[in-house]
Amino acid sequence: MYGSFIKQFLKDYAGVGAPLPSSEYVTKLVLECVDFSDLESIVEFGPGTGAFTELILERMGTYTLFFGIEANKGFCDILKKRFPDTRIYHDSAEEVRTYVRRFDLTGVDAIISSLPWSNVEENLQASILKATFDSLNPGGRFVTIAYKPWHMLPRGRKFSDLVHRHFNRVEETRTVWLNVFPTFAYVCTKE
Secondary structure: OHHHHHHHHHHHHHHHHHOOOOHHHHHHHHHHHHHHHOOOEEEEEEEOOOHHHHHHHHOOOOEEEEOOOOOOOOHHHHHHHHOOOEEEEEEEEHHHHHHHHHOOOOOEEEEEEEHHHHHHHHHHHHHHHHHHHHHHHEEEEEEEEEEHHHHHHHHHHHHHHHHHHHEEEEEOOOEOOOOOOOEEEEEEEEO
């Protein structure tokens, strides 16, 4: 799996963001920020090779609706082989509302993201965040990782500003240093 991830990273550094999948320490940190006991629906942005996906599928309830949106075709192919019974859509996270409507939902309860925000153009950041906010139910939670070293770059700062503009309640987790790259998460609640 690491070989496939590195291959996609070399093809599309900006879209993948890191040379290796998120470590188990990062996945545990992020998933601790979500209460799976009450979730009826959950979406994952940028599942990559499935580091978060695997644990989401283990923790969610039997009747919880789950789907992932992955822009990288190579990763989509890997995910469909690894999780054949799971809905993975080859698309931009910007289109999340299309898939929410496909299931006749007004919104979802949680969105987990590992998109490399510091590499995403500012207009696209804004568009994805608006779609994310609009796709969440009241009380819904958006949890997304951010790489510590890139957090202070212009696009990282812009993303932080946008998150605080869209969500009234935003918290930052502790940093996980055992990851390539050191990572923390924004935990955003739609009130």
